[in-house]
Structure formats: structure tokens, C-alpha cells
Amino acid sequence: MARNIVISIDAMGGDSGPSAIVGGMVKSAQKNDEIRYIVHGDEAVLRPLVDKRRELDGIVEIRHADGVIDMTEKPARAMRNGRNSSMWAALQTVERGDATVAVSCGNTGALMAISMLRLRRAPGVDRPAIAVLWPSQGPARYNIVLDVGADIRADARDLVQYAIMGTEYARLGLELDRPRVGLLNVGTEEHKGRAALQEAADDLERLCQQPDCPFEYVGFVEGGDIGRGVVDVIVTDGFTGNVALKTAEGTARMIRTFLREAMEHTIFSRIGALFALTSLRRLQKRLDPRRVNGGVFLGLNGAVVKSHGSADATGVSAAIKLAFRLAKNGFTEQVAARVAAQSGKPHPAPAGQEG
């Protein structure tokens, strides 16, 4: 099969360095014979890493970039000063059409800001969003939550667009025919929550009654429902979504620590841990953030996959796998078509502003 799906990679972002990223490229190349790479970063570092891996022979183009955007760099500064960076170059490669999708482990804020600048919002999209896969007890084993931090604000129209974009991601990423969409709120009763949520709920209800609606709107859901399998796509603003995501990650980390302490506490529990080793490893794998690696930026003219900053080769490979599926299935075009098809009402002008 021809290697005709091109993925643009920022090899300098992330905490684990270029060797983890090249390691991930190798893992994915072994499993997938349709991928080619354009890699951006310091050629003096990348060339030897790539050359010594036989699996990458003839499928990698290295494009030298001098600069690296620091993990703590503020987005506004990255936009002003990042032109010579590997991240900028990786996104420009998608902008020019040399690749369909970009992957980076770098600074999320900077990646979003430069993505907005280079790829621009898809027609009709007001606020792009970051979507993540979330471990779930449902049959698909994962849910999709968005926005988890592209923008701290979202009005009713944005929330409806998140529902539409998240639906496309769920259809492709979770292979669901008609995903169930819920709006994150502080209660499931209809009267609860902020005005934007009330309005978005009405709009989703109405959209959902149209015969060709690609999702089922299930109503308001609460924080405890995110991983429960009662919905597939959870829609919220980027402030709430970011807090929820980081709270869940923190809770999982705390329980892992407590579990390890408990299993090391007595000689009996240590013996128990030995007996249960395989099963405990399976549990760890199920909760491993590297396996569900990759936030996706939705609503741009091009696909961008953000891998965890601390991703190792396994994590990078998971992000590349996701990027491949998005590219292969024409994800960007599908999202744009869905957003365009949604005949939403015009964006209400914010108070105190002409519009």
C-alpha cells in the first residue's frame, strides 16, 4: 500500500524530548503502512535519531527549525516570537497542504494560539475547542469531553457547535453511529444552571428533533456522569471542562498513590500484590493516560492533535494513531460540513456591543 497519509510532527515540544517522539513514530510506522512523516526540529538532533531506525527508512522528511517554544511560554509571546519554532513549522505544513494533520507534545496554550493564527477557524465556527477521550464504564470504554480549555468562555451557540463537532469526533473516534450528547450542569433538572446552558439545551432539543440529526440529545448531565457511560459526548465551556479534566486526573493520581501505599503496607499485602500483579497491571493500563493520549483541536481548517507533554514513545504513538484516523477519514472536512449544515440562529451580540 502506498504511504500517502502525511503527518506533520513537532519533534521539539514535550518534556521527554525528541527521542520519545521519534520512538513513537517508529512504533506507529511498524503497525501502519500508510503513514509518512514530515518532522520539524533541530536537524542535528533529529537526523541521527531517525537514521538509526530502519523502520523510518524513506518515510521521513526532516525540516530544520531553530526555535523551540518553552512549555511555560505565554501564548501571546509564542504567537509574536515563535515564527522560527518547530511548532510553528509543523502547523504551517498543514496550512500549506503538505500534511493533513499536525501532532505536538508542546505547550497547549501556544499550540492553540498558533493553530488559530495559521489554520484559522473553519467557516461558521466562533470558538474552536479542545476535545479529549475520557475513560468510561460505557460500552465504547471512552467518552468525549469538550471544551477542556481552548477558551474559558462559551455562549449557547458555541455549546451547540461543540455538540456538533464532538458528535463527529465520536462517530469517527469511538465508531458510534448516533452518539448521545449531554450538557454538563450542576443538576439534571431542567430549571438548573446558567442562562447559556438553558438556551443551548433548548437549541439542542430542537436540533435533535430534525430527522437527519447525527446525535441524540439526552439533556443535562452532572460531573459524576462523565465516566459513567450514560452519554458519549459531554459538552461544557473550557473553564469548567479544564477544571473537571484536571480534577479527574488528580483524583486518579491520588488513588494510585494510596493504592501503592496500601499494597506495600504489610508483608501480606506485598504477597497479595505479587499474586495480583497481572491484574493490577491491566488496571493500570486501563487508566493509563498515555493510552488515551491526544486532545484534538476542533473547528479549525486542519486537524491538530495535542499529545500529553509528558508522553513517552507509547503516548506519542497513540497520538499519531489518532492523527492518522482523522486524516484518513477526512475529519476536518466532515466537521466543517456539519457546522455549515446546522442552520443555527445568528450569534446574539454581547451586551454593550454593536452587532
Added chain:
Amino acid sequence: MARNIVISIDAMGGDSGPSAIVGGMVKSAQKNDEIRYIVHGDEAVLRPLVDKRRELDGIVEIRHADGVIDMTEKPARAMRNGRNSSMWAALQTVERGDATVAVSCGNTGALMAISMLRLRRAPGVDRPAIAVLWPSQGPARYNIVLDVGADIRADARDLVQYAIMGTEYARLGLELDRPRVGLLNVGTEEHKGRAALQEAADDLERLCQQPDCPFEYVGFVEGGDIGRGVVDVIVTDGFTGNVALKTAEGTARMIRTFLREAMEHTIFSRIGALFALTSLRRLQKRLDPRRVNGGVFLGLNGAVVKSHGSADATGVSAAIKLAFRLAKNGFTEQVAARVAAQSGKPHPAPAGQEG
């Protein structure tokens, strides 16, 4: 010692019924010889439950109430129609000064609404808040998070008051001399987040520089910091706090399910679970929501402890223990004095409103 701390109990709320609540009263009475109870509910049900427990002899006054507020009742309806309910009577007993603190396992929204109506806001408090104890890896083993759902809105002045009220709770509940306070945000950088957060951060910074400030302001924290032990009091609006709390509970529940599945998966892991049983139970105890039972309503003229709806006798007893400590230490008066002492700027009038 005289039994002179009187606790007013709504015996009809909650999912486990009056027998769990009377069971919790017994547990607390066994451990504490300063408590007396005034119990509200159906006397025909309560009298036999109380009479058969020798530990409650002479320390319980039953006050009959016909009505029960349903767990799914809307707050507005509960306020209109709840006058004959056990919840209403429990709060009225605090209002009249017959008891210092009320405990209920009932409907949170209704309890908050009726508390506001009967006890009213303490002088100077704009929005009362619900605070919870949150398991933490820090030395105190718990943090305090507020607001987790009393009000979905909070402006800068409210957030500052939450910090002050949460500080008093931490000093009493966690026995900390000078609690560390953080504001929940989507990043720790100073420029991030909503305008109200920016303004509250400036105010807390300024307050914290005064010589008698009872807390240390540490700045913005993220969702992942809530259980990490870098702060003692996490301040946020009731919408975000509610989503964070329920997301954390949901994550813990999901991991418990996955862990049980993992330990039951093979014959080896079952043997392992047997060996590790005591340690796994210790872990369960550490994460057990019943042990940290009791959200506290802050900012009212009287203390109210909300126990989990599904609390059993152990959970109810934990809530009573907390209520006892609040009453014994004059918590309500302390919070009111602190709020009054804070010479904050006047509340800015919302846009479009005269003030």
C-alpha cells in the same frame, strides 16, 4: 459532664431512613458525653427507634413533624410547601436558639433554600456557600473546597468571603493555624482566567499582606492541585465547585469498580486480594465518603451540616461529630466576626441595576 451541646436533627431526610439516622445518633452518644438531641420527624416511627436504644435515654427530645421533603423536590416548591416538614422544623429549632446546629441527610437544594429563609445570611455575607472536606495527600489529610453548589454565581467579593469563611472552617475542622488559600483557575499563571478571579486574586493578595490576616494566599491552583496538599482551602464558584466535586466522586467510583474487576479477574488476583484484604480495606476507608461526611453551610446565622443522602449510621455519626465541633467552638459567631472585620470594598452593582 453536662450534656449541654444541643444538636437539631432532621430524622426523615436521606435515602437510608430514620433508623440509619438514629443509629448515627447512638454512635455519637456513645463517644461523646456533651451531646443532646432534638429530633424532628414522624413520632410514631421515631419513638420506638429511640426508646429501644439505652444510649439515648434522657438525651433525646422528639418533636413531631408530619411532612417529609422528597429528595427530588425542587427548592422553590420546598420553600413554599415545606412548613410542616422535619427539615423545616430542624432549622427553625436553630433559628429559635433551642439548638446551635442542625444536621440533615435530605435534599441539598431544599436544605439550602430553607436555611436561607429561616436562618438568613449573616451580616455582610452576600452569598452563603457549601464547603466540603476533600481527601488530600497533604499532612492534614483533607482540604476544604467551597462553594460546591450553594450558588452557581460568585463575583470577586463573594470569592474573597469564601476564602475568609473557608479559613475559619479549616482552622476549626483541620486544626490549622494559618491555612493556605488558593483560587481555582485553569492555569497558575497570573494572567489567566475570568475577570472575577483576577479581581479576587488582587484583593486576597492585598488582604494577605495585613499583619493579622488569618490565611496565607498562595495564588491560583488547578483542578489537579485540589487533593495534592499544596493548599488547605480551595475557593471557587458553586458551579465549578459542584462539577469538580461530582467529577472527583465519579472518578473514584469508576476506579473502585475497575479495581474490583481487576482483583476478581483471575484465580491469582483473587488469592492476591485475599492476602491484601486488610490493606485494601484501609484504602477503602481512606476514600470512604462516609468518613468525611458533611458539607457545611457557611455564612448563615446558625450552622447547618448536610450529610450525604446515602449516609448510613457511620456517615450520620461523622456528620454529628462535625456538627458538635462547630457548636462547641462558636463557629457561627467566629465566621460572622471575621466577615465583619474584613473591610472589603463595597459590592459593585451588577450592570443594568441601580445601586
